[in-house]
Amino acid sequence: MSTMTVALHSISGTRAAVGAAGSHTLVVDRPPDVAGGLGLGFNGGQLLALAIGGCLCNDVQYAAHDMGVVIDDLHVEVELTLEGQPARVTGVNVTVEAQATDGSPVDEVIRRAKAASTVGNSVASGFPVQVSAVPAGR
Structure with a gap:
């Protein structure tokens, strides 16, 4: 078993958040004028679609590499x-x-990628999500 952790923190002066995983960051926000959103970043649905599609893009490249195939052009579209x-x-x-x-x-590359896709397979099978509140400034 392995684990992966990301962290999100509010961005001062906005109601948006910045998410970080290692040295990589992205902004999460709502559309302008929706619950204080400024449209500064992706919403949750877009992030889910990007996770599904991004994972599949990586898995296409992994499968192609294993099969000795070089993918010259790749386009993935995800509709939720x-x-x-x-x-x-x-x-x-x-x-x-x-x-x-x-x-x-x-x-065959795409078939193998779909079979190996961590995010796609996880979403398709479902998994529990636990949310716990902790005191601020812990």
Whole structure:
């Protein structure tokens, strides 16, 4: 078993947050004029879609590498369907367009990537999410 941790902290003077994982950061916010949002960054749904698509992009490259295939061009689009109140993702549609440098078919590369995708497989099978409040300034 391994674990991965990220941290998010509010950005002074805004109601947005900055998320960090190692030396990488990104901003999380709501659209302008929605609950104090300024549109400074991604919302949660966009981050979920990016996680699904980004993980799959990496897995396409891993699978291609293992198969001795070089992917010249890769385009992944993720569409989330949200329903209900509070909104929940009820479906995800992912399209992958990839081209190998030598023109060989990439169907098997994509099949292997989908089978290995940590985020895609985790979301598809579901997992518990625990949220705990701790005193400020701990």
